[in-house]
Amino acid sequence: MKTVLVTGFAPFGGETVNPSLEAIKPFAGWKTDTYTVETREIPTVFGKAIETLYAAMEDVVPDLVICVGQAGGRPDLSIERVALNVNDARIPDNEGNQPIDTPIVPNGPVGYWSTLPVKAIVHELRRHGIPASVSHTAGTFVCNHVFYGLMHYIAESQRPIRGGFIHIPYLPEQAARHPGQPSMALETVVKGLRIAIDVAFRQEEDIATSEGSIC
Amino acid sequence: MKTVLVTGFAPFGGETVNPSLEAIKPFAGWKTDTYTVETREIPTVFGKAIETLYAAMEDVVPDLVICVGQAGGRPDLSIERVALNVNDARIPDNEGNQPIDTPIVPNGPVGYWSTLPVKAIVHELRRHGIPASVSHTAGTFVCNHVFYGLMHYIAESQRPIRGGFIHIPYLPEQAARHPGQPSMALETVVKGLRIAIDVAFRQEEDIATSEGSIC
Amino acid sequence: MKTVLVTGFAPFGGETVNPSLEAIKPFAGWKTDTYTVETREIPTVFGKAIETLYAAMEDVVPDLVICVGQAGGRPDLSIERVALNVNDARIPDNEGNQPIDTPIVPNGPVGYWSTLPVKAIVHELRRHGIPASVSHTAGTFVCNHVFYGLMHYIAESQRPIRGGFIHIPYLPEQAARHPGQPSMALETVVKGLRIAIDVAFRQEEDIATSEGSIC
Amino acid sequence: MKTVLVTGFAPFGGETVNPSLEAIKPFAGWKTDTYTVETREIPTVFGKAIETLYAAMEDVVPDLVICVGQAGGRPDLSIERVALNVNDARIPDNEGNQPIDTPIVPNGPVGYWSTLPVKAIVHELRRHGIPASVSHTAGTFVCNHVFYGLMHYIAESQRPIRGGFIHIPYLPEQAARHPGQPSMALETVVKGLRIAIDVAFRQEEDIATSEGSIC
Numbered sequence: 005m006k007t008v009l010v011t012g013f014a015p016f017g018g019e020t021v022n023p024s025l026e027a028i029k030p031f032a033g034w035k036t037d038t039y040t041v042e043t044r045e046i047p048t049v050f051g052k053a054i055e056t057l058y059a060a061m062e063d064v065v066p067d068l069v070i071c072v073g074q075a076g077g078r079p080d081l082s083i084e085r086v087a088l089n090v091n092d093a094r095i096p097d098n099e100g101n102q103p104i105d106t107p108i109v110p111n112g113p114v115g116y117w118s119t120l121p122v123k124a125i126v127h128e129l130r131r132h133g134i135p136a137s138v139s140h141t142a143g144t145f146v147c148n149h150v151f152y153g154l155m156h157y158i159a160e161s162q163r164p165i166r167g168g169f170i171h172i173p174y175l176p177e178q179a180a181r182h183p184g185q186p187s188m189a190l191e192t193v194v195k196g197l198r199i200a201i202d203v204a205f206r207q208e209e210d211i212a213t214s215e216g217s218i219c
Numbered sequence: 220m221k222t223v224l225v226t227g228f229a230p231f232g233g234e235t236v237n238p239s240l241e242a243i244k245p246f247a248g249w250k251t252d253t254y255t256v257e258t259r260e261i262p263t264v265f266g267k268a269i270e271t272l273y274a275a276m277e278d279v280v281p282d283l284v285i286c287v288g289q290a291g292g293r294p295d296l297s298i299e300r301v302a303l304n305v306n307d308a309r310i311p312d313n314e315g316n317q318p319i320d321t322p323i324v325p326n327g328p329v330g331y332w333s334t335l336p337v338k339a340i341v342h343e344l345r346r347h348g349i350p351a352s353v354s355h356t357a358g359t360f361v362c363n364h365v366f367y368g369l370m371h372y373i374a375e376s377q378r379p380i381r382g383g384f385i386h387i388p389y390l391p392e393q394a395a396r397h398p399g400q401p402s403m404a405l406e407t408v409v410k411g412l413r414i415a416i417d418v419a420f421r422q423e424e425d426i427a428t429s430e431g432s433i434c
Numbered sequence: 435m436k437t438v439l440v441t442g443f444a445p446f447g448g449e450t451v452n453p454s455l456e457a458i459k460p461f462a463g464w465k466t467d468t469y470t471v472e473t474r475e476i477p478t479v480f481g482k483a484i485e486t487l488y489a490a491m492e493d494v495v496p497d498l499v500i501c502v503g504q505a506g507g508r509p510d511l512s513i514e515r516v517a518l519n520v521n522d523a524r525i526p527d528n529e530g531n532q533p534i535d536t537p538i539v540p541n542g543p544v545g546y547w548s549t550l551p552v553k554a555i556v557h558e559l560r561r562h563g564i565p566a567s568v569s570h571t572a573g574t575f576v577c578n579h580v581f582y583g584l585m586h587y588i589a590e591s592q593r594p595i596r597g598g599f600i601h602i603p604y605l606p607e608q609a610a611r612h613p614g615q616p617s618m619a620l621e622t623v624v625k626g627l628r629i630a631i632d633v634a635f636r637q638e639e640d641i642a643t644s645e646g647s648i649c
Numbered sequence: 650m651k652t653v654l655v656t657g658f659a660p661f662g663g664e665t666v667n668p669s670l671e672a673i674k675p676f677a678g679w680k681t682d683t684y685t686v687e688t689r690e691i692p693t694v695f696g697k698a699i700e701t702l703y704a705a706m707e708d709v710v711p712d713l714v715i716c717v718g719q720a721g722g723r724p725d726l727s728i729e730r731v732a733l734n735v736n737d738a739r740i741p742d743n744e745g746n747q748p749i750d751t752p753i754v755p756n757g758p759v760g761y762w763s764t765l766p767v768k769a770i771v772h773e774l775r776r777h778g779i780p781a782s783v784s785h786t787a788g789t790f791v792c793n794h795v796f797y798g799l800m801h802y803i804a805e806s807q808r809p810i811r812g813g814f815i816h817i818p819y820l821p822e823q824a825a826r827h828p829g830q831p832s833m834a835l836e837t838v839v840k841g842l843r844i845a846i847d848v849a850f851r852q853e854e855d856i857a858t859s860e861g862s863i864c
Contacts (some may be wrong), residue, residue: 017863053815073864074862074864075863076863076864078864079294079394079399079400079402080394080399086733086759086760088731088760088785091861092859092860092861093859094859094860094861094862094863095863096244102859103856104858104859104861105768105855105857110371113757113758114731114759114760114761115731115733115758115759115760116759117759118748121357122710123750129395130395132395133390133391133392133395133399134391134392134395135391135394135395135398135402135750137398137399138786140786140789141785141786141862141864142864143785143861143862143863143864144785144861144862145861145862145863145864146787147863148291148864149864165230171864175348176348176349176350176360176403176404176407177348177349179294179295179350179842180344180345180347180348180349180350180351183295183350183352184294184295184352185294185350186294186401186402187294187350187401187403188402188404188406189391189403189404189406191404191406192391192404192785210750212749212750213749213815214737214738214739214747214749215737215739216736216737216738216739216749216789216790217739217787217788217789217790218662218720218721218739218740218790218792219718219719219720219721219722219723219786219787219788219790219792219793219816232648288649289649290648290649291648291649292649293649301518301544301545303516303545303570306646307643307644307645307646308644308646309645309646309647309648312649317644319642319643319644319646320640320642322554328543328544328545329516329543329544329545329547330516330518330543330544330545331544332544338535355518355571355573355574356570356571356647356649357649358570358646358647358648358649359570359646359647360646360647360648360649362648362649363649386649406523425535427534427535428534429522429523429524429532429534429577430522430524431521431522431523431524431534431573431574432571432573432574432575433447433505433506433524433525433573433575433577433644434503434504434505434506434507434508434571434572434573434575434577434578434601486699509724509824509829509831509832510824510828510829511829559825560825560826561823562825563821563822564821564822564825564830565819565821565824565825565828565830567828567829598759605778606778606779606780606801606833606834607778607779608838609724609725610774610775610777610778610779610780610781611724611775613780613782614724614779614782615723615724615832616724616832617724617780617831617833618821618832618834619821619833619836619837621834621836622834635809
């Protein structure tokens with residue numbers, strides 16, 4: 005029996021909801037024949053976000069970790085490929101911190117690759133009619149911060165944990181207050197996350213199709 | 220008892236579905252205390268589209284007509300404000316016609332305003348958490364063609380029919396094949412059309428809030 | 435000898451420059467073998483804008499009028515095809531007026547077509563390496579207001595004046611303060627306006643190529 | 650006397666020009682009181698691109714290297730912050746190679762940071778009225794390939810060479826063939842590259858302003 009940890013973030017930036025927090029709720033206590041899921045809320049606060057994640061990982065001892073975050077303005081589920089060792093906050097976090105150009109892990113590597121099969125996930129999401137893409141930047145705010153922290157933990161632990169980050173669009177009710185912004189229904193996001201977990205468990209190697217960008 | 224006619228289009232432009240056709244299906248035979256709904260499929264063909272609409276209007280004798288069409292690339296329900304008297308087809312229609320700069324109604328007026336309370340609809344959609352906006356161009360393809368035909372019929376008939384056009388985004392399964400394009404779940408669209416019908420019946424005058432664009 | 439009137443707007447919306455005003459300056463007093471150009475600044479104020487335009491038209495007695503306006507966010511020279519009889523101001527004008535859903539000309543027609551050869555202009559601009567497109571909405575602010583006023587004057591006068599409206603992007607120095615927005619160098623805009631004037635004089639009929647939009 | 654190496658790429662992807670190649674031409678043999686500039690064309694071919702860059706670096710022995718590349722669809726000068734150790738070609742390069750998910754340097758680090766003062770450059774460009782931004786992804790095509798190769802060379806050499814990558818928009822004549830795409834005049838790009846070189850020489854430390862993105 006495998007264990008999955010799925011995390012979402014507290015609302016930030018003036019929003020009253022965070023789609024990532026709503027999207028993980030249906031997974032709480034979820035069990036299939038091959039895995040059980042644990043969910044955790046991560047505070048949108050530099051430092052505390054990673055501490056909370058690490059406490060959850062010690063508690064849950066997961067085989068697979070998928071952190072989920074809101075990407076206002078993006079139209080699809082974007083499977084992040086790489087985490088970067090930098091904090092550069094355009095807005096303050098939920099406790100007023102706004103680090104600029106600080107490392108997440110001093111002397112840590114510049115970046116960590118996701119260990120999810122990112123292209124296989126995108127391929128399977130699209131096959132199920134869910135808009136998805138590979139992303140080459142998770143930004144420089146708390147999302148990337150937690151993603152880097154996750155991959156650093158996995159690298160240091162030397163355990164065969166698969167880990168990665170998925171950015172999701174605004175919910176329709178958020179986009180209704182931000183005219184012109186795309187959105188995705190909660191049901192579509194939840195269905196997509198379920199597919200991502202399944203693919204991550206059954207697809208050892210990623211598939212070799214181009215999801216590159218020219219620039 | 221009032222009667223509503225809601226129309227959707229046949230798939231076009233290489234798509235196998237048209238979200239407008241899917242979105243009107245749940246309304247077939249719909250009855251409330253105050254109105255009943257009739258639905259019709261409109262062919263995506265210049266000329267025949269208007270003929271089909273007119274036949275439906277003679278048959279149904281509606282108090283309210285809402286034509287719905289696909290707007291690939293738009294992120295929200297866009298309530299069209301004006302129909303223009305021009306056909307200018309960027310791609311051929313479903314029978315290979317590609318009129319360029321022809322009038323829809325020779326010697327007809329340049330444009331017709333929607334007689335829906337467009338701002339009240341946008342306001343109420345947003346209040347229900349559904350992304351929406353007022354649009355000032357319905358394009359120059361079969362959607363605008365039908366919209367103009369509808370408003371011309373209403374003007375000529377001198378009957379107090381309310382009429383207008385709503386553009387809707389790609390469905391998620393379409394956007395999954397068009398990376399980067401926004402989409403909207405069918406359930407959200409259907410909920411939105413239901414709200415638009417309700418508002419059109421109960422709101423005699425439109426509300427005075429700006430939904431203008433600078434250019 | 436023909437006479438051309440070219441107008442630009444005063445800066446608005448917090449900007450310190452208006453690219454349309456900068457772009458018309460080089461045309462002041464311009465003479466070729468076949469035409470001379472007069473330029474005028476139009477205040478970005480509902481009502482006064484049209485009054486100023488009409489005074490200029492009485493003064494100049496032009497054969498061709500091209501009104502130019504700023505379209506922040508657009509990437510190219512957009513040749514407007516139609517003016518609509520509505521004011522719907524998203525922001526106040528330069529004297530604090532913010533009309534909502536008022537007609538520009540009470541009982542005037544819904545719209546007026548540009549009498550410029552819009553597609554021939556777009557074609558020739560592109561041939562000279564200048565990004566251009568046909569636009570089906572000039573917005574609902576002072577630009578559309580002046581455009582409608584211009585076409586109404588021409589229609590009422592029954593004189594064979596050609597008239598139309600061209601929207602232009604931010605200047606680079608404006609876009610430098612609006613990260614993510616496209617811009618166009620002043621030299622490119624000026625070159626483009628010169629081409630538009632030339633085409634308007636030599637091309638009686640517009641060309642029949644599709645510049646339509648699906649929605 | 651310092652030496653600068655500035656590189657541009659051969660046209661690719663069906664284009665007949667590459668703005669990066671046009672933009673570096675005026676710098677050929679450029680001399681100021683403090684530095685001289687050498688320019689080189691880089692083939693848009695995986696592998697050969699880095700070989701050509703390395704040969705140029707051995708030849709020129711530069712103190713500063715700025716590689717410039719075309720970013721079709723971007724509206725401004727984007728100063729790249731990080732190069733990633735992956736090739737993932739969405740289209741074939743100029744010799745038909747299309748590597749997917751191969752490392753640029755086997756066992757090389759996941760990423761290298763630019764050693765240009767990226768924020769100081771953006772700040773100074775904007776101050777001079779040139780649209781600019783910090784970018785967190787240089788894509789996964791030949792641009793990122795060369796950028797990673799450059800930073801790897803610098804890291805291995807242990808010489809105090811400053812190096813980085815700047816993506817530039819389409820030229821207007823390219824955007825004229827890609828309706829809807831933003832562009833930048835060659836003169837603006839050249840002025841911007843000149844400013845970038847100046848800032849790179851005089852600004853030892855980068856400035857601490859946020860140019861981060863939330864996602």
